Amino acid sequence: xxxxxTPEEQAFREEVRSWVRAHLPQETAHKxxxxxxxxxxxxxxxxxxxxxxxxxxxxxxxxxxxxGWTAVQKHLFEEECALxxxxxxxxxxxxxxxxxxxxxxxxxxxxxxxxxIASGEVWWSQxxxxxxxxxxxxxxxxxxxxxxxxxxxxxxxxxxxxxxxGDWMFNLVRTSTEGKPQTGISFxxxxxxxxGVTVRPIKLLDGECEVNEVFFDNVEVPAENLxxxxxxxxxxxxxxxxxxxxxxxxxxxxxxxxxxxKRIAKAEGVWDDPRYRDQIALxxxxxxxxxxxxxxxxxxxxxxxxxxxxxGLLKIRGSEVQQRYAELMMLAAGPFSLPFIEEAMEAGxxxxxxxxxxxxxxxxxxxxxxxxxxxxxxxxxxxYGGSNEVQRNIVAQTVLG
Numbered sequence: 001x002x003x004x005x006t007p008e009e010q011a012f013r014e015e016v017r018s019w020v021r022a023h024l025p026q027e028t029a030h031k032x033x034x035x036x037x038x039x040x041x042x043x044x045x046x047x048x049x050x051x052x053x054x055x056x057x058x059x060x061x062x063x064x065x066x067x068g069w070t071a072v073q074k075h076l077f078e079e080e081c082a083l084x085x086x087x088x089x090x091x092x093x094x095x096x097x098x099x100x101x102x103x104x105x106x107x108x109x110x111x112x113x114x115x116x117i118a119s120g121e122v123w124w125s126q127x128x129x130x131x132x133x134x135x136x137x138x139x140x141x142x143x144x145x146x147x148x149x150x151x152x153x154x155x156x157x158x159x160x161x162x163x164x165x166g167d168w169m170f171n172l173v174r175t176s177t178e179g180k181p182q183t184g185i186s187f188x189x190x191x192x193x194x195x196g197v198t199v200r201p202i203k204l205l206d207g208e209c210e211v212n213e214v215f216f217d218n219v220e221v222p223a224e225n226l227x228x229x230x231x232x233x234x235x236x237x238x239x240x241x242x243x244x245x246x247x248x249x250x251x252x253x254x255x256x257x258x259x260x261x262k263r264i265a266k267a268e269g270v271w272d273d274p275r276y277r278d279q280i281a282l283x284x285x286x287x288x289x290x291x292x293x294x295x296x297x298x299x300x301x302x303x304x305x306x307x308x309x310x311x312g313l314l315k316i317r318g319s320e321v322q323q324r325y326a327e328l329m330m331l332a333a334g335p336f337s338l339p340f341i342e343e344a345m346e347a348g349x350x351x352x353x354x355x356x357x358x359x360x361x362x363x364x365x366x367x368x369x370x371x372x373x374x375x376x377x378x379x380x381x382x383x384y385g386g387s388n389e390v391q392r393n394i395v396a397q398t399v400l401g
Contacts, residue, residue, distance in 0.1 A: 046089075065118050126169070171189070261329055283328060316392065
C-alpha cells in the first residue's frame, strides 16, 4: 500500500484548492466553519457552482459527463472542499442514484436524468426506509402494481432526508410477494410533484425538519421509470448502499471539525487541561486511523481491486468519530453549550449577538450557539445508512468470514 501522493496528485490538489477558494461564497464558508444553519439556497447554490464547472458529478466517468478522476483525485477534491468550508454535497443525486442509473439504467434513462443531476438543478431524495423497516430494507411494504404502461404506488417512506426539497425520488417498491423478500423489490424513479405524493416534515431534537415522512396514494409512475428489471431492485439497492456507506465515513469533514474543536477548546480555556487534551489526542488518532483506512481503499482501487466489502467498517468508525467530536465540543463549553432556544434559532439568531445583547454574558461566544443542535443531530449517525449493529454483523460475515 503506497500512501504517498505523486507530484501530479499534489499539483491536482493545488488546482482544486485554488478553484474552490475562488468560487466558494464566503458567507457559505463562514456558516460551515461555525456550524450555522445552511439554507436550501446555500446547499443548491454550491451544487450549481460545481455543476457549471463539471465537478458536481466528481466521481463520474467521462463517458457520462464527469471529469473521469481517479479514486485518489476524488479523495483530494473532497478533502479540499471540506477544509475550505464548502457544504457537503447532497449525495442522493450525484453520489447515490447516478451510479445506479449509469450501471443499470438504459440509454434513454441516462440521457433523461443524468444532466439534471450533473448540473445541480434537480434535487433527488432517497425512498428506502419505512416505518418498521429501517435497516431491514428487505421488509419494505410500499407497493407498486403494474397497470398497463404505468405503476400505481401506495405506501409510506420515512426518515427521507431533506425530502421537503425533493424534485425526484429513487424508490424501493414491492412488486411481488413471492419467494424471499429480497426477490420482490423493484427500483423506481418517481416525480415528487406527482398527484398523490404528500411530504410531511418531522421535527427532530435539534429543532430542524431534516427528515420527512412521504406518503403515496395511488401515485402513477410511468413504467419507463423502472430501473433495470422488475423484482431485481435489491441488487441495485446494494450497489447504491455501498456508495452511501463509504460517503457516510466523511473523514474530511471530521478533519475540519477537529480543527474547530481545537479552536473552541482554546477559547473556552480547557486547551491546557491535560485530561481534556488526552481526549482530543485520542480523537485525532481515530481520525488518522480512519483516514488510513480510506487511503487503503483508494490504494486498492488504484490497483484495480474492489474494496466495497469494507464499506460498513468505514460507516461504523466514521459515524462514531462524528459523535465523539460533538461530545468534546459540548464538554469544552460546559454549561454554556446547553442553552437551546428553538424559537430564537428559527428567527435567525445564531448567537452572533449574544455577548453584547446579554451584557458580556460569559459563554456568549458565537461558537457555542450551535453546539447543542450539532450534538443532538449527530446522535443519528450510528443509526442511519444501516445501524452500526447491523453493519458489524455484515463486516463479521463478509470481511472476517
